[in-house]
Amino acid sequence: MPIGEFCNRExxxxxRTTSIIEAxxxxxxxxxxDLVVVDEIAGKRVPVGMVTDRDIVIEIVAKSLPVxxxxxxxxxxxxxxxxxxxxxxxxxxxxxRAHGIRRIPVIGQDGGLVGIMSVDDLLDLLAExxxxxxxxxxxxxxxxxxxxxx
Numbered sequence: 001m002p003i004g005e006f007c008n009r010e011x012x013x014x015x016r017t018t019s020i021i022e023a024x025x026x027x028x029x030x031x032x033x034d035l036v037v038v039d040e041i042a043g044k045r046v047p048v049g050m051v052t053d054r055d056i057v058i059e060i061v062a063k064s065l066p067v068x069x070x071x072x073x074x075x076x077x078x079x080x081x082x083x084x085x086x087x088x089x090x091x092x093x094x095x096x097r098a099h100g101i102r103r104i105p106v107i108g109q110d111g112g113l114v115g116i117m118s119v120d121d122l123l124d125l126l127a128e129x130x131x132x133x134x135x136x137x138x139x140x141x142x143x144x145x146x147x148x149x150x
Contacts, residue, residue, distance in 0.1 A: 003092045004085025006125055007106040007115030013038050013045060016073025020060060023051055023072050036105050036113060037076045044112030047105040049076030082107050085114050089125065092117060 014023050014035040023035055034052040038045035051072045059075045060067055082105040083092050096104055096119065106115040 001089050002086050003083055003089055003106055003117055004108075004114060006089065006121065007085070007117045008121060009115040011036055011105070011113060011116045013047075013113065014051065014072040015039070016048070016071060016076075018072040020056055020067050020070045020072065020075070024053075024056060024067075027053055034103050034116075035072065036116060037072050038113055044110060046111050047080055047082055047107065047113050049073070049080050050103065050105070051076045052103075080105070083117070084109070089122070093122060096122075 012026055012030045012032050012035055014026065014037050016037060016039065018026075018035075018037075026035060027033060033054075034050055036047050037049040037051055039048050040046075049072075055075050055077065056067075059065075060070055081095065081099045081101055083095055085106050085108055087095075092104065096102070103116060103118045105113055106117055108114045
């Protein structure tokens with residue numbers, strides 16, 4: 001199952017020059033805790049970093065720094081970890097676990113942003129799959145009972 005089939009394709013994003021106030025407004029408006037920071041390259045949005053609500057609090061607010069003096073590019077996390085949309089669900093989970101990240105941008109073959117996957121999204125997906133799997137045994141028993149009656 002390629003992760004591109006399950007990722008959220010409605011990604012809220014910012015550029016490196018997006019002010020922290022604008023970033024916070026975007027998070028509030030769209031009810032998200034993170035923004036993918038992108039560079040526009042040849043008509044596509046290429047992810048270069050992430051900014052989370054926690055980044056804003058830890059890097060600026062907790063230090064009593066003037067919020068208006070910073071941009072998303074200045075506080076985004078270091079090295080961005082992303083995953084190809086063709087990667088499998090298990091591969092994506094392993095990548096997220098190895099890097100200790102809760103959200104991961106999903107990119108296409110051209111490096112452009114196509115979506116985002118979060119731990120919560122993966123938990124929902126796995127819960128659905130486990131629920132479907134749990135229904136196998138009773139159905140098998142019912143099928144066997146019908147076949148044996150004949």
